[in-house]
Amino acid sequence: MANSILASEVSTVILACEAGMGSSLMSVNSLKKKLKKANVTSVKVIHKPARDVPANAQVVIVHKGLAKVVRGKVPDAVVVTFNHFLNDPAFDKLVQAFVDGSEIVSTEG
Numbered sequence: 001m002a003n004s005i006l007a008s009e010v011s012t013v014i015l016a017c018e019a020g021m022g023s024s025l026m027s028v029n030s031l032k033k034k035l036k037k038a039n040v041t042s043v044k045v046i047h048k049p050a051r052d053v054p055a056n057a058q059v060v061i062v063h064k065g066l067a068k069v070v071r072g073k074v075p076d077a078v079v080v081t082f083n084h085f086l087n088d089p090a091f092d093k094l095v096q097a098f099v100d101g102s103e104i105v106s107t108e109g
Helices: 023-037 064-073 089-100
Strands: 004-006 012-017 044-049 059-063 078-082 103-105
Touching: 012 023, 012 064, 023 044, 023 089, 059 064, 059 089, 064 078, 078 089, 078 103, 089 103
Parallel strands: 012 044, 012 059, 059 078
Antiparallel strands: 004 103
16 A cells, blocks of 8 residues: 655546445535645546546545545555545645645545
């Protein structure tokens, strides 16, 4: 498992979910808005079911309940977990890493 990656090396963030409906789509849109508001235009946010995360994923943000699925699917990706689909501090920390050009660090879920 990758422990961290420099934000400047990331071109795509995948928000992984269970079924691809409802709450997770709101999270994707919220993350996109936060990045846009922070003037972060160099990264794309895409939405994938946890079981369909591509092998070349760099950073995956996922609800803590699905973290093991994602880690099993993409062991080399940085996996950031969250508890709440909206307004979770994990989303703000991720955006801040892009703003600062700092490391995005895997979290335990």
